[in-house]
Amino acid sequence: MAMTREQLLQQDAACRVFQARADAALETWGIRAPPPISTELPGYAEAYRRELAYMAKKRLPEDHELRKVDVVHSMHLRSLSHRYMRPAKRLERALTA
Numbered sequence: 001m002a003m004t005r006e007q008l009l010q011q012d013a014a015c016r017v018f019q020a021r022a023d024a025a026l027e028t029w030g031i032r033a034p035p036p037i038s039t040e041l042p043g044y045a046e047a048y049r050r051e052l053a054y055m056a057k058k059r060l061p062e063d064h065e066l067r068k069v070d071v072v073h074s075m076h077l078r079s080l081s082h083r084y085m086r087p088a089k090r091l092e093r094a095l096t097a
Helices: 005-029 044-059 077-096
Strands: none
Touching: 005 044
16 A cells, blocks of 8 residues: 555655664764665665664674674564664764763
């Protein structure tokens, strides 16, 4: 079923928020989040958030507890994406202090 214009705008806005959060965290490693695409695919925003969490996960130290989390199948992706971004922000503060 096609999304309404309002639903598409909401999904695009959510993706821009996810991208901004990821950019802030990923700048620690000198990279930026890839831009989201504007699509009528329902659930794209969650897939995009999952991709961003996976990008952050790959950059954590090997012994970090969050490296063991299966981002693809996690039911708590919203809280996990914030947990991945927090270590990056702490690292950034330590490097710039």
